[in-house]
Amino acid sequence: MTMQPWFTEAKLGIFVHYGIYSVEGVPESWALFDHVMPHERYMRQLDGFTASRFDAAAWARLFSRAGAGYAVLTARHHDGVALWDTRLSDLSVVRRTPAGRDLVAEYVAAMRDEGLRAGLYYSLSDWNHPDYASVRHPRPPHPELVDSTYVSPAPGAEDTRAWDRYLDYRDGQVRELLTRFGPDLLWFDGEWERSADQWRMPELARTIRDLAPDAVCNSRLLGHGDYATPEQGLPVSAPQAPWELCLTVNDSWGFRPHDVNHKTVGQLVRYFAQTIGMGGNLLLGVGPRADGTVVAEQAERLEGLGEWIRRHSPAVHGSVAGLPPGHHYGPSTLSADRRTLYLVCFDPPSETVCVRGLRNAVRRISVLGTGTELAHRRTGGLHDVPGDLWIDAPATEDLAAHGTVLALELDGELELYTGQGRD
Ligand code: GLC
Secondary structure, eight states: OOOOHHHHHHOEEEEEOOSTHHHHTOOTTHHHHTTSSOHHHHHHGGGGOOOTTOOHHHHHHHHHHTTOSEEEEEEEOTTOOBSSOOSSOSOBHHHHSTTOSOHHHHHHHHHHHTTOEEEEEEESOOTTOTTOOOOBOOOOOOTTOOSTTBOOOOTTSSOHHHHHHHHHHHHHHHHHIIIIIOOSEEEEEOGGGSOHHHHTHHHHHHHHHHHOTTOEEBSTTTSOSSBBOOBSSOOSSOOSSSBEEEEOSSSOSSOOTTOOOOOOHHHHHHHHHHHHHTTOEEEEEEOOOTTSOOOHHHHHHHHHHHHHHHHTHHHHTTOEEOOOTTSSSSOEEEOTTSOEEEEEESSOOOSEEEEESBOSOEEEEEETTTOOBOOEEEEOOBTTBOOEEEEEOOOGGGOOTTOEEEEEEESSSOOBOOSOOOO
């Protein structure tokens, strides 16, 4: 586990929750856990999981058109159903579903063919494993429940032989994933039910370092891992980099046909620009149907975000976090050499765009995508205080859907004034 430059450069990843829960379109694994349906009925979804139109190459092309640099696939979610041909359990889509294929193998190969990095999600907990004692206090069924009703078993309260067997199984599966697929990234989850000691996290981290020293690892390993994973909401202030916001397109990770609360392309552009403006990555969720196809509402949104990213590629790829709050009303990014500043204007600016506290002289300002040059001037400034930069608003024909980006060529590396002015 080491942070790799490809990760911070990628900016966008696609998070695929694909599993038997898509057959009935119920909450991934949680339907089982929260008794939304009887265990037997949840598991009967195995019989309907065909993956009959699963085409990993088509996924890869779609993700690439979305502007993503990597993807993460649920190799095994909390329900314990593996998407690869694991030797440590009978419970896989290869052995127990009509799909009968190693979907992880096909996915990893297809992503790489398309030039995308291949990540794998693995749940530390397995609610179907006979040796996995559940530790949640019973509560009335509720689909989206993750809260303080979990209590780690007190030391000694655990059936230690069963727990050791469980950890052997988990370690064996992680080893399989690492040695068979050599994933570029590992995305762990489900850690909340036990402590780092109970999970034997240091040992697990060592295994990953030994077998896959270059793999990037998320931080749901309780003290281990390379990057933070805020979920389902933009952080108000920038977390310590590196970090990645995981976000659903509608309100669900897996396929749920009744959830039509899809974010608009405009909202996704805003999430994306604000995330990269604070130095993070966006990991956007996709929940394919049981046959492997991606629903049109999600595909269209991915394509829409991709169009915006393509037009604004210099502001995205190879960029770093932009101005801290207070200098510009909106997100911004900086070129890696810190000499070009990209201002994102979500709503069409009227009259002017103002930047405060910029010490640099500005050589040229243009609209990204059309190249049209914009006039600018300064007002004010006293001694050490640089005054304000006013940029003429772009003409209507220079505006981009969902957000126009202005490129400011500076006379050197960005220098900011962050004080409070003269007394
Ligand atoms: C939560 C959910 C899980 C989902 C994950 C994605 O941990 O429990 O179902 O896979 O978020 O980040």
